[in-house]
Amino acid sequence: MKMSREQKYRLIEEAGEEELALLKQQVKQSPWRQKYHIQPSTGLLNDPNGFAYYQGEYHLFYQWFPLGTDHGMKYWYHLKSADLSDWQDCGIGIAPGDPQDSHGAYSGSGLEHEGQLYLMYTGNTRDNNWIRHPYQCMAVMNADGQITKWDQPVIREVPSGYTDHFRDPKVWRAGEQFYCVIGAQRENGTGSIVVYRSPDLAQWEWAGELSTSLTAFGYMWECPDYFEIDGQGVLLFCPQGLQPESDKYRNIYQSGYVIGDRMNMNTLELQHGEFHELDYGFDFYAPQTTEGADGQRIIIGWMGLPDIEYPTDQQGWAHCLTLPRELHLRNGKLLQKPVPALADRRGSKASFSGRFTGRQQVPDFAGEAYELICTYTAEDEQDHVPNEQSAVTAGQASVFGVELRTGENEKTVIGYDAQTQKLTLDRSAAGKPFAESYGTTRSCVLDQPLRQLHIFVDVSSVEIFVNEGEAVFTSRIFPSRGSQGIVFFAENGAVHLQAEKWDYL
Structure with missing residues (x-):
């Protein structure tokens, strides 16, 4: 009132x-x-x-x-x-x-x-x-x-x-x-x-x-x-x-x-x-x-x-x-x-490294307050050896990214279109809706192909630093307390991902 x-x-x-x-x-x-x-x-x-x-x-x-x-x-x-x-x-x-x-x-x-x-x-x-x-x-x-x-x-x-x-x-x-x-x-x-x-x-x-x-x-x-x-x-x-x-x-x-x-x-x-x-x-x-x-x-x-x-x-x-x-x-x-001092808040760590297609859920990747770094690398099509010097290129997944705070009918999605180099944050299913008259997605075209997502999730917010700060997406979200999943996804091909997650104290 x-x-x-x-x-x-x-x-x-x-x-x-x-x-x-x-x-x-x-x-x-x-x-x-x-x-x-x-x-x-x-x-x-x-x-x-x-x-x-x-x-x-x-x-x-x-x-x-x-x-x-x-x-x-x-x-x-x-x-x-x-x-x-x-x-x-x-x-x-x-x-x-x-x-x-x-x-x-x-x-x-x-x-x-x-x-x-x-x-x-x-x-x-x-x-x-x-x-x-x-x-x-x-x-x-x-x-x-x-x-x-x-x-x-x-x-x-x-x-x-x-x-x-x-x-x-x-x-x-x-x-x-x-x-x-x-x-x-x-x-x-x-x-x-x-x-x-x-x-x-x-x-x-x-x-x-x-x-x-x-x-x-x-x-x-x-x-x-x-x-x-x-x-x-x-x-x-x-x-x-x-x-x-x-x-x-x-x-x-x-x-x-x-x-x-x-x-x-x-x-x-x-x-x-x-x-x-x-x-x-x-x-x-x-x-x-x-x-x-x-x-x-x-x-x-x-x-x-x-x-x-x-x-x-x-x-x-x-x-x-x-x-x-x-x-x-x-x-x-x-x-x-x-700022570097935020790393002092890091608690228990979980890691994942590998090539995948479709949807990937990883043990110990969940929570409501954490830091997550996703590094994407290109691969040689024959032996799938990651090339640390380049980002994902043609021949790999056309769309890939990560879903945060996933649960029953809830998710906050960060998706990247490799062809257009457009990164999109979608909170249409992020939980309690608000301000929908201003839209439920935000996007920008990156200057360089996506290499890294550095994400800070708190109980009711996400802050996403892209390619070491080239772009930032800051947003409030209001999911259910039980929506704590993390899902990595790759469509129409494979992607190589190295992910590190720290619970925040």
Whole structure:
């Protein structure tokens, strides 16, 4: 049942003990609680915020409405980790309720400066006529983990020519100046990104609109993020309002990037190539990156989407975050690879290696929380010796892949068409249906033949890394607890598979 406006915009201390106890009991009974993904204790999780490496640890916050699964009064919930695998619960990081964030502490970012972690975020306010007034606000965390909100916003006004859809500041440093990009909507109803600069993170001045070639690309750009890899500029953002184009842009809202020359900090011009989606699955949005301990670029996203009803909405909680991923640049595109520390979660191992046709079920290949690596290799037709240097070629199976979380009338299918090089994720029979109006399959054509599927399955999600990060499919699924089978398949021929599976603790 949807909440009223008054119910949604309450602080957590305004909820009664009985209400909170009932909510916790609902969550406890949910059959789809994750084993190793970040998820809320109650209520709704959405955007990752304030992601930063500070004082030898990774600090991560997320948008949190604790009292239900609607998008209501948002808090920043705080976690930290030494390795991006094991996370320590630090409780509420930023609570709303002050004049500058009376209706929510919305998304923002974190940056270390002079021994403190600066957290810049959008304060959501509404007046008596329910008109939105966004403020860009600042909070500072010291080395002891104490967070202090500043009394006054650092950016008070929406610049002329833009609507009140003005949010999600992402901060970085270039030389002696600090910069932030903010997602915006022009008064003509098109999305854009604006730039501010500051000498000290306190006094911000308008720099201008970021100049791209995407002048009419959706009606709002959320969650912008600018960084540089290998001397090139990368701009991440989430355009809303794109129309589907064949296999592209099938979700309600998109999340993607453009790559080009470094941003010209004087003209604010970004010369770039085409827009690429970051993830080809059903449930990925609002990602944020940070620079890691060794200079690597790390990304984490919200495994969900706005304006979609999920099965756990009726169980007192909604959504989780993706696993952290390292970003690399190759041939003008971003590669995403799971961070190495996730391997520390590996438990008991099962292996399989061999040539097969049809459907293959392997002993010890089952479960609801595990890591699975499938490596496919070509074979010589006469002696069937696997060739480790090449992928599956003509003469082998025309379609092959793996079915996950199989059970009575349930399965999540990853299938590859060797002729077209198209990989498809099919969740039409994955369990409890939802968001079917946006389709039940997602596909992309690979740049190279399929060599490897690196899969992370949790109780209610799958994350599939293809060919060492060339493509990623991230999706929620809601199967029955008994649907824990794994089935390998090859149609119209044979395939050689080496599979390794680890249970996750």
